[in-house]
Amino acid sequence: GAVVSQHPSRVICKSGTSVKIECRSLDFQATTMFWYRQFPKKSLMLMATSNEGSKATYEQGVEKDKFLINHASLTLSTLTVTSAHPEDSSFYICSARDYSGRDNEQFFGPGTRLTVL
């Protein structure tokens, strides 16, 4: 199956710093990628849909200026958590759909665990 990578896998930072998370589709072109946030034992919460070459579409309640998304190429999307605070600590997961595949399945990256001190 297709592979989606995420980097870094874990980051610990001080309050007020910005953190960038990269999401790459390794063997297919992803015109659309999705960014999720997940709290312990909770469901996946869609934050935004990242579209290559255009602005991201944010879900209601997600601050655009806080969570900056850039989809610079067909294989790379980045999420920047600006001026991170302890309440931003969470598990962030990206995913990409392979629309060329038979099932159009959505592949998830391994996730990034962010801890803000």
Add this chain to the structure above:
Amino acid sequence: QQPVQSPQAVILREGEDAVINCSSSKALYSVHWYRQKHGEAPIFLMILLKGGEQKGHDKISASFNEKKQQSSLYLTASQLSYSGTYFCGTELLTGNNRKLIWGLGTSLAVNP
């Protein structure tokens, strides 16, 4: 719009069967099933695209009842490796960006 999953949690002994349901209040284009283990990303199980479609591999199968706007995941002769949280993701007929809306998950524990 969020699909409702039931039950919330299941505990099985190895070899037992389980059914997990996913219901939507909106008309669906597709239903996706994933399994997530603690601290890991969700892993794709299968997608059902048409009403009445059934799919399966090994001892895990699923059905999609378009009329009832629901899907069921069937786990037969469960193995220890089946433990995890199962999520259904639904794609609406009238949705844009083809984004998936996720249920809250069903926690499955398979004990020896």
